[in-house]
Amino acid sequence: MRNNSDHAMFADANHDEQSAQSFIKTLRVFSMRNFFRGNETILNEKVLSKRTDGSCPPRREMREALENEPHNKWWSSMMRTTQEMLYDTVGPSIERQLPDLVERAKSLRGKLGSLTLDDSVEVPPYLSAVDMHCKPGSYQQEMIADDVFAGAEFDRTFRLYSMGGLGPNLDDMGFTLAAWMRQQFGDIGPKRVLDMGCTVGHSTLPYCDLFPDAEIHAIDVAATCLRYGHARAVAMDKEVHFSQQNAEHTNFEDGSFDLVVSHAILHETSRRAIRAIFKECYRLLAPGGLMIHLDGITPDKPLDKYYSDWMSINNNEPYLGTVQDEDFVGICTQAGFDADKVTLGDAESQFVGKASDDKPVYGYLAISAQK
Numbered sequence: 001m002r003n004n005s006d007h008a009m010f011a012d013a014n015h016d017e018q019s020a021q022s023f024i025k026t027l028r029v030f031s032m033r034n035f036f037r038g039n040e041t042i043l044n045e046k047v048l049s050k051r052t053d054g055s056c057p058p059r060r061e062m063r064e065a066l067e068n069e070p071h072n073k074w075w076s077s078m079m080r081t082t083q084e085m086l087y088d089t090v091g092p093s094i095e096r097q098l099p100d101l102v103e104r105a106k107s108l109r110g111k112l113g114s115l116t117l118d119d120s121v122e123v124p125p126y127l128s129a130v131d132m133h134c135k136p137g138s139y140q141q142e143m144i145a146d147d148v149f150a151g152a153e154f155d156r157t158f159r160l161y162s163m164g165g166l167g168p169n170l171d172d173m174g175f176t177l178a179a180w181m182r183q184q185f186g187d188i189g190p191k192r193v194l195d196m197g198c199t200v201g202h203s204t205l206p207y208c209d210l211f212p213d214a215e216i217h218a219i220d221v222a223a224t225c226l227r228y229g230h231a232r233a234v235a236m237d238k239e240v241h242f243s244q245q246n247a248e249h250t251n252f253e254d255g256s257f258d259l260v261v262s263h264a265i266l267h268e269t270s271r272r273a274i275r276a277i278f279k280e281c282y283r284l285l286a287p288g289g290l291m292i293h294l295d296g297i298t299p300d301k302p303l304d305k306y307y308s309d310w311m312s313i314n315n316n317e318p319y320l321g322t323v324q325d326e327d328f329v330g331i332c333t334q335a336g337f338d339a340d341k342v343t344l345g346d347a348e349s350q351f352v353g354k355a356s357d358d359k360p361v362y363g364y365l366a367i368s369a370q371k
C-alpha cells in the first residue's frame, strides 16, 4: 500500500494489511462525515439556541449536553474503536518489517543533513504517562537497538488518523504555516529555521523547499522517530539537521534562529511545558525573529471545540481540552514578547485537494510573536 509518496523508508503493506487499513480509514471518515456532524443538530437544540450572546459555550456544558445522547455514543464508540484498530493493524505490519527498516535507516544515515541523538534527554511525563492518542508506547518506545518502529508506524497511522486530510506527504501543516506567515509578514527569507516536536519531519520538509538557502533544524525527544525521520528526509533528498532535544530547554545558543515553528505539538504538552517552550522560543530567536506555532485549537468553533474536549477524555490526549482555553497572548508576553507583536489567526489548510467526501480539511490556529 503506497498511499504516501513513495520513499525508501516507507513500510509496505501486504494485501490483507492494506485491506484492513482502507476499511478503518473509510469507517473513520464515514463516522465523522455522517455522524459527527449530527452532533451539531443536538448541540444547536440543547445548547447553542439558548445562548443569546452567540459566544462559544464552555467545554463542560457541551460535553454534558452530548455525552448521554445515543447518536453521540455511537459516534464516540466508533471513533475510539477505529483508533485502537488502526494501531492494532499497522503495528504488526511494521513489526514484521522492522529488521529491514532498521537496516534501511542505517544505510541512509549521514548521507545528507545530520542526526544527533542524546540518551540523556528525558521524555517529559506528559508524553510518558499515556499512550498518546492510543499509540502504544507513544512516540518514544524503544524495542530493539536502532529502533525506528514508532516513526515508521507514525508515517502509516498518521495518514489513517488524519483521514487523508494532510496531503500525500502529510506535510499540509508545514505549507499551511508558511502560507499564513507570508500573508501576515510578507516574504521573509530566514537563514536558520527550527521545527520543534518534528516527530518524523512531515511538516519540516516543506521548509527545505520554501527556503532552499536556509539551514533547517528539527528537534524531538523521541529517538525512534528521529532515526526514521532523518532516514526519510535523506530518502526524499532533503537536508535537515535532526537532534534529540526537549523544546523546553534546548542546547542551541541564544538568538540562533530567525524562525522557530511547531506543528501540532502544543496540545500534547502541558500548562507548565507550553510556558517553558514559549520562553525557550524567545531565547532562541534573534532580534526581529519570528515564532509561529500551528495547532488544532478552535476556541470559537463549538463543534470542533467539543471534538477536542472529547479527544482529551476518550483518546488519551489529556491537554487537548485545556489548551483550548489558554490565553496565548498572555503566555507570549510572559515569555518576553511584546503584546503588540503577538498575532493569533485561523490558518487555512493549503492542501490543494481541499475537502471531499473522503477527505476532511483541517482548521488550525496560528500563534505568532516577533521578537
Ligand SMILES: C[S@@+](CC[C@H](N)C(=O)[O-])C[C@H]1O[C@@H](n2cnc3c(N)ncnc32)[C@H](O)[C@@H]1O
Pocket: 124, 127, 139, 173, 196, 197, 198, 199, 200, 201, 202, 203, 204, 219, 220, 221, 222, 225, 245, 246, 247, 248, 262, 263, 264, 265, 268, 269, 273
Ligand atoms: C503530534 S506530534 C507532532 C507532529 C509533527 N510536528 C508533524 O507536523 O508531523 C507531537 C510531537 O511532539 C513531540 N514533543 C512533545 N513535547 C516535546 C518537547 N517538550 N520537546 C520535544 N518534542 C516534544 C512528541 O515526541 C511528538 O513527536
